[in-house]
Amino acid sequence: MSTTSPSNAQPSTTQPTGGKKASSKTQSDWLAPAILTARTITAAAECAPFPYIKGVSGTVVILLETVQKVKKNREDLKELCESTTEIVMILHDQILAHGNTAVKFKAMCEELESYLAAVVFAVQNLHNPSKGFRKRVKEFLLAAVDTNSKVNEMHAIMTAPSFVVTPPSQSINNCPPPSRIFQGRQIILAKMHKFFTPNSGKQLIYVLHGLGGAGKTQIALKFIQESSARFLDIFLLDASTLDTINTGLKNIAVSKFVGDSAEDTLTWLQSKHGGWLLFFDNADDPKINLNKFFPQCNHGNIIITSRNPGLRAYGTHSLVSDMEDKDAITLLLQSAAKEGSEENVQAAAVIVKVRELRVIQQFLIVEQELFHLPLAIVQAGSFILQSEDIAGYLTLYQENRARLLSEKAVQSHDHYAWTVYTTWQISFDRLRPIAATLLQLCSFLHYSGISEDMFSNASKYSFPVWLPAKEELQEPLQFLSSFLDPTGEWSSLRFSEVTNEIKSYSLITFDAATKMFSIHPLVHAWSRNTLVDEAASRLCISSLLGMSIAEIPDHDITLASLRLMPHLGALSPFNAGRGAGFGAAFLYIYLSVRKLQEAQDLIEQVFDKYNLIFGEQHPATLEIMQRLGHTYSCLGEYKKAKELEVTVLEKRSKLLGEDHLDTLRAREHLARTHSDLGDFENAKELQVTVLEKSIRLLGRDHPEALMSMGRLAWIHSKLGDFENAKELRVTVLEKRTALLGQDHPDTLTAMGNLARSHSELGDSEKAKELEVVVLEKRTKLLGEDHPDTLLAMGNLAITHSELGDLEKAKELEVVVLEKRIKLLGAHHPQTLMAMGNLASIHSKLGDFEKAKEFEVTVLEKRIKLLGEDHPDTLLAMGNLARTHSELGEFEKAKEVEVTVLEKRIKLLGEDHPATLLAMGNLARTHSKLRDFEKAKEVEVTVLENRIKLLGEDHPQTLMAMRNLASTHSELGDFEKAKKLKVTGLKKWIALLGQDHPDTLIAMGDLATTHSKLGDFEKAKELEVAVLEKRTKLLGEDHPDTLLTMGNLATTHSELGDFEKAKELEVAVLEKRIKLLGEDHPQTLMAMGNLAITHSTLGDFEKAKELEVTVLEKRRQLWGDQHPDTVGAMQNLAIMYRVLDKLTEAEELEQLVKQIQMSL
Structure with missing residues (x-):
């Protein structure tokens, strides 16, 4: 191929500037090619022995790029640009043609470069906004006229008949141009241009690899077209077979008169030090050793296009994939x-x-x-x-x-x-049968995210009774046998050999970071067209996927579900799964990703099929019935779940006996459903039986016995029996540590459960200590992003919150949420749980608007994912109602809580713990709305139902008693309140001890009632005790400690000790500002209390100053209509009247009146 510049090699007949007819083409039609031509010549000049041509061509490039920036009248510069570009092309060709005699062009080049530099400066001024337009045009014309004159003069000389072009003696090979509609690939082309630099001192090899049809050859041809001036000889070789390579090399030898064999060509290229380029196109056959066709020398240039990524070993490379x-x-x-x-x-x-x-x-x-x-x-x-x-x-x-x-x-x-x-098809026909089969089977999966463990897990299939037996799986088992070693174990080496074969034709690709394979979507669709029996292949891959899912450990199901769900979707497992008999295995993937309706549809049809084929007494049918019951539980339909699980238990007891393991598992499932229904006593009775029988049948140390023990501990916790729960959890942890080691996932789960017991018993520091260990070990063993690691991080965040370290809790919850969104997606149940937890932290930090924003999102997503009546949806609705209340939106809170209560009564019944919780929340909102009689009515119902359901001593019963007592106080019935609070305190002490957080809350509540009754000394005595205990247990800066300190300050005021009250209130305010910030609601409450004390001490100006601050900040936080803002207005109005600022007082009083009337 000639190194003549990209334009026509013959001298141009274009007329000098001014005599040429105006073109109809747009600026983009003529300027871009001119710039490309000038850049090409400049690049070629890098290796030319006459450097002065580089100066001229480089200045032309600058001129053309400067013209590009001109916004107006650019067409007026067209003649000048085209003439200068043509002149530099002719100069370039003549210098190369005349060799040593080309020195006569030096002066002409230097003179032209000087003139062009002047016109560049003038053109730059055309778009210089700092000068006037007329002045810029004048400067340009002065330079342009002079330059045009010189350009015309040189153009006339060079186009004269005596100025004959002598073509350089270069080799021209039959290398076609790229497609006329070639587009894009600029990044790869730029990389190639940078790579093929002259005089590198080594042989340069560039490999373009990728799928057939991706455009590898076109990129190579485009590069050659753009870089033709760099190479003296360019040779295109068809590298698809050994014969075509040898023939191509032989033809080069013949055409160059250097011999008649491939070896002659290689020898000639080794001795030829000029800039030659060998282009090996379509080097796709992995069996061909291409290296032996490379000239063995330290010069020359080679481009290879191939579907085989293995050729990357030869040099620098680019993957040619999909277009932008x-x-x-x-x-x-x-x-x-x-x-x-x-x-x-x-x-x-x-x-x-x-x-x-x-x-x-x-x-x-x-x-x-x-x-x-x-x-x-x-x-x-x-x-x-x-x-x-x-x-x-x-x-x-x-x-x-x-x-x-x-x-x-x-x-x-x-x-x-x-x-x-x-x-x-050409590549496919070269694959071995096992490689072709693997590619075809993968065509039914999603085209990305295909992993080896999908097949290796299937090879471990254990043939459970409720899934297909060996005789039904001959084809998938035969396929898997190709990847087993002589001992019958999975061989990653054999699997790699097969996948490497497919990869060598770029029919699949592998991501080393994720360990996942992917197939181009079009190859994926085409592969299915190569099948003879599509139905049989679909059934085979469906079976393989079901076999794989059946062997996934429970602790890996979350991540596995995310990876496998796209494949189930691609397979249409609702049909393929049923056909293969693995619908029950696919069920758990659907449940894990919370596709609950799909899960229900699938398992109901599987159940109908098993019932029809095997009958309702068959073990497989009973297993499916149990799984259907579990699905109903996930849907929140606990009564339907219980009905099925009772049937399973009765039939297994009759068929297998009370002590059979399957019978015990049925009993355990039923116990869990009783818990879901709030019937913890029945759940406990069932679980105790399961544990006793498991220990007798399997031994105290068996994993299933320990699992049963852990579930019984959970029920004890729900019953408020925290000590028994802790005792059982200690036992589970000790035994798992001894049997499995400290780092086993089950051991770490036991440690996390024990941490929760410590927290329930009020020992949050001990809980934190254990949770830190769990988090560190899971991070080390599973990585920072594993779901179990994030669960541990979330638990630790809750404990930090309990300890009053809200910023640390928020920091951890933010990390959990971000990672779950990235790992599981924005709609996953665990993501929404993290979002809800973060909302709770924001609420505790006083940022109720942010909490509301998160809670609205959680509610919307749960409605979409689970429906309006699901328990998790109602939980989110209740949380949002609480935030409405914190924002003073009591009517809105009431509206939401009424909805939650009605739905829970309908779904769970009036006596369910969740229903009673909703009832209690509604009562609290009635109190906020000053409807204390309605609040009392609801709270009496809650207390009576909790006594009936949970007993008089359950923590939730005692909380209901506390809430009712508070309402009696609001109604002025302080003796009734005192009686309830004394009873409650005694029960808290008996249940949890004197130092438990709930006991201290009860003690503080009783102190408040003593104050209401005027018994300030008794109130002080109790508050001092609470403060000492909280300081010891939680530290001086814990929010609960500061709350007690504020209450004690109020009592000192009631006793007339205002200086002591002031001292305490100053301490509370300073600590809250430090911990929570100046704008937190609790900080503002402390500021308001201190203002009252200053007023009592006669320091009205200081009191006013604080009241003004409180009002401003509450207005900023909540607006004028929030109850706390209205309260601040009333306090400040009083202070204005004390200071005889009647106008200001009346303005605030009038505003308060207007707000109260509007509400």
């Missing part, structure tokens, strides 16, 4: 020869069903169907070009994909002979 969006769209437009007419815009709107779209968006939809593959896009464009039916193509393509991608148009933009499907 913009380039793919442009390629389709050009190949279809379509413009953005109004008719096409309307057709696009019909296709994509939007209001207004340009035609490009229509093509984008087609292009997405074609998955950015260049060859497929060109084929689509060619079809549209022939059919003239843009709007109809997408429908035709979706219905006739295989045919359209198998046919090539007669008219083509390039020399490529194969269609998309033909390129892949």
Whole structure:
């Protein structure tokens, strides 16, 4: 190929500036090619022996790029640009042609460079806004006239008949140009231009690898076209077979008169030190050792295109994958020869069903169907070009994909002979049968996220009774046998050998970071077309996936579900799973990702099938019935779950006996459902039986016995029996540590459960100590992003919150939420749980608006995911109601809480713990609305039902008693309140001890009632005790400690010891500012209390100053209509009257009156 510059090699007949007819082309039509030509010549000049040509061409590049920046009248500069570009092309050719005599051009080059530099400066001034327009034009004309004169003079000399071009003696090989509609790939081309630098002192090899049809050859041809001046000889070799390589090399030897064999060519290239380029195209056969066809020397340049990524070993490389969006769209437009007419815009709107779209968006939809593959896009464009039916193509393509991608148009933009499907069929035909089968089976899975463990897990399938037996799985077992070693164990080496074979043709790719395989979507679809019996293959891969899922450990199910769900979706497991008999295995994937309706539909149909085939007494049918019951529990339909689980227990007891392990598992499932229904006593009775029988049958140390012990501990905790729960959890932890070691997942789960017991017993420091260990070990063993690690982090955040370290809790919860969104997605149940926990922390920090924002999101997502009546949805609704209340939106809170209560009564009954909790929340809102009689009515019902359901001594019963006592206080019935609070305190002490947080709350509440009754000394005595205990247990800075300190300050005031009250209140305010910030509600409450004390001491100005601050901040936080803001207005109005500022007082009093009337 000649190194003549990219334009025509003959001297131009273009007239000098001023005599040429104006062109109709736009600026972008003539300027971009001119810049490319000038840059090419500059690059070629780098290795030329005459450096003065580089100066001229480089200045021309600067001139043209400067013209690009001119905004107006750019066409006036066209003649100048084209003439200077043509002159530098002629100079370049003549210098190369005349060799040593070319020195005569030096003076001409230097003179021209000088003049061009002047005009560059003038053009730059044209878009310099700091000078006046007239002055800029004048400067340009002065320089341009002079330069134009010199350009015309040189142009006349060079185009005269005596100035004959002597073509350089270069080799020209038959290397076709790239496609006329070549688009994009600028990053790869730039990398290649940078790589092939002259005089590198070594042989340069560049490999373009990727899927057939991705455009590897076109990129190479485009690079060669742009860089032709760099190479003296360019040789294109068909590298698809040994014969074509040898023939190509032999032809070079013959044409260069250096011999008649491939060896002669290689010897000649080794001795030829000029800039030659060998282009090995389509080197796809992994069995060919390409290295022996490389000239063995330290010079020369080689480009290789291949589907085999293994050739990356030869040198620098680029993966040629899908095109960028913009380039793919442009390629389709050009190949279809379509413009953005109004008719096409309307057709696009019909296709994509939007209001207004340009035609490009229509093509984008087609292009997405074609998955950015260049060859497929060109084929689509060619079809549209022939059919003239843009709007109809997408429908035709979706219905006739295989045919359209198998046919090539007669008219083509390039020399490529194969269609998309033909390129892949050639590779496919070279695969061994096992490799071909693996690729075909994967065509039923999702095209990405395919992993080895999907197949290795299947090889461990243990044939449980409720899933298909060995005789039903001959085909998948035969397939898996190809990957087993002589001992029958899975061989990763054999699997790698097969996948490497497929990878060598780029039919699959592998991500080393994720250990996942993927298939190009079009290859994925085409692979299925190679099947003879599609139904049998679908059944085989469905069985393999079911076998794999059946062997996933419980602690891995969350992550496994996320990886496998796309494959289940691609397989249509609702049909394929039932056909293969693995619907019950697929169930747990659906439940884990909370596709509950799909799970219910699937398991109900599996149950009907088993009932029909095996009968309702068969063990497999009973197992499916139990799983159906579990599905109903996940849906919140606990009564339906209980009904099924009672049936399973009765039938297994009758068929297998009371002591059979399957009977015990049925009993345990029923115990869990009783817990869900709030019937903890029945749950305890069932679980105690399971534990006793498990110990007798399996031994105290058996994993199932320990699991049963842990579940009994959970029930004890629900019953408020925290000591028994702790005792059982200590036992589980000790035994798991001895049996499994300190780092086993089950041991760490036991440690986390024990931490929760410590927290329930008020020992949050001990809980924190254990949770830190769990988090550290899980991080080390499982990684920072594993669901179990994030669960440990969330638990630790809760404990930090209990300890009053809210900022640390928030920091951890933010990390948990971010990681769960990234790992599990924004809609996953665990993500929503983290979002809810973070909302709770924001609420405790006083940032109720932020809490509300999160809680609204959680509620919306749970309604969409689970439905309006699911228990988790109602929990989110209740949390949002509480935040409405904190924001003073009591009517809104009441509305939401009424809805929650009605739904819980309907779903769970009036006596369920969750129903009673909703009732208690509604009572609290009635109190906020000053409807104390209604609050009392509801709280009496809650207390009576909790006594009936849980007993008089349960923590929830005592909380109900506390709430009722508070309402009696609000109604002025302090003796009744005192009686309830004394009873409650005695029971808290008996249940949890004198130092438990709940006991101290009860003691503080009783102190408040003593104050209401005027017994301030008794109140002080109790508050001093509470303060001492909280200081010792929680520290001086804990929110609960500061709350007690504030209460004690109020009591000192009541006793007339205002200085002591002031001292305490100053301490509370300072600590709250430090811990919570100046704007936290509790900080403002402390500020208001201190203001009252200053007023009592006669320091009215100081009191006013504090009251003003409180009012300003509450207005800023909540607005004027919040009850606490109104209270601050009233306090400040009183202070204004004390200070005789009657106008200010009356203004605030009038505002308060207006607000109260509006509410």
